[in-house]
Amino acid sequence: MHINLICAKVKSLLKDYIQGSIDIKDSLFIQEHLKICVNCRHTYQTLKRQLSEDVTTKAEGILQQKEDTYYMQNLSAYYDNELSFDESVRMKKYLIKTPSAREELKKLHNFRILLQKVHKSVLKKANFDYSKTILKRLDKSTVPEQFTLIQKFAAVILLILFFTVCLCGALYFSKQGVLKIAHKISHLHRHLN
């Protein structure tokens, strides 16, 4: 009787024990018990196997889900030939083994055909031709031709000439002016003396 109560307690703690979520005191207690109790040891081993299988299948499930999402997201890019060589090889392999993905690809293809039909009818609405209008408008808006290099060169020469003339003129008249002033000063000088 006494032993059965202990076994019951141990069995209830076994899952936590395997997952490592019980305190050290209970852990040692369970360890000691498993050494002497064949029944509990058996239960422990079965439970351990089960739990690790669950973990791996769950992990595999999540991995598969991630893989599926990745491929579905890249299906569009694959269709548009925008995947790298390696990526498209992987995608082809995935498509071969996953019929649902092939279905999706077919649906995408049909959808695009429909879109192109719609596009054709939209293009039909554009029954105008603006080529003449635009050409006229371009003509009006053209700025006069930029000056050629020769013209620019000539302009620079002229400017230089102009300034030189001004400078000479200024010097000439100022020379005259200087002489006049000098004359006046010496005149004054003589006058004072």
Place this chain on the structure above:
Amino acid sequence: MALFFNKQSYKNLALEDIVVLAQSDDIQAIDELIKREQKNIYAALYYLDKDREDIFDNTQEILFRMCKNLKKIRNPKAFKSWLNQIIMHYYYDVMRKKNKTPQMISVEKYSNDNEIYNPYEALFTDKKKKPDETSLLKELDKVITNAILHLPEQLKIATVLREFQGLSYEEIANVTNSNIGTVKSRIARARSKLQEVLNEYIK
């Protein structure tokens, strides 16, 4: 060299070549470029904005900008990508202006990436029509274009650029200033949402 092409053969030139010719002020090339891209620009605006009163003016404006700034492209292969940048910038400008006017509050509803306005609304209002085949097809057109119009903003843009403008994921990433992973996920989500709407409708 350009002088020897007659008008017919411009139609057979590759887009890059037309762009290069147009950049060197070849009028026939500019003409051909406009003819090739005007319907695409119209279609992009058609899917992006449900207010279509100005769609013809907007198309012209974008075409004009395309021609005016054509010389800025250094790599003619990047033309499609560049043109779509112009379209998107123009679209953002239009949306910003609309946000300022009080009657256009509905635009803000769609600006959250995860929010989706009720796409089924369009379905229920159209069910009154008669069920013969041509009108069914027309209805389907309307259902799909409405579904696209009501996608969350970023998903809508990714859809337009991928499905109708034919840009690669990298080009879309450049045009929308995001990375390729984001573009990938947006395109996938948009497609699944649109397929959902379609399945609901078929039921």
